[in-house]
Amino acid sequence: SIQVLAQFGTLLQFGNASGKKSYVSNEDLHKSCRSIKGFSFGTMRALKPDMVEKAANNVVDLLADGTVKIEIDQVFPLTEAKKAYRHFQTRKHQGKILLYMNQ
Secondary structure (H helix, E strand, O other): OHHHOOOOOEEEEEOOOOOOOOOOOHHHHHOOOOEEEEEOHHHHHHHOHHHHHHHHHHHHHHHHOOOOOOOEEEEEEHHHHHHHHHHHHOOOOOOEEEEEOOO
16 A cells, blocks of 8 residues: 555555556555566567566576476375465475476
8 A cells, every 4th residue: 555655765665466456546655755666478479578578588597497497286186185275374395386287
């Protein structure tokens, strides 16, 4: 909420997967010198695909050479998705929780 943002503070908004619109008045920003910055990966991908491709290639390189490792906490078969979700809800996992499908 903009109301809890400190004077001269900056709110960084990204994601917005819910699609819900947010409303902030200009007065709320101006009277407290607050600012808002937003980021949308979808927009970035559509308008600057070369930049996204370069970043993605850099990430793939970091994964390939082992600089960045993806930690896997636990793997569940898709038939145990509820169990995997319960494990996720405990917030005790470290790393990714994966579901796999039998073929």
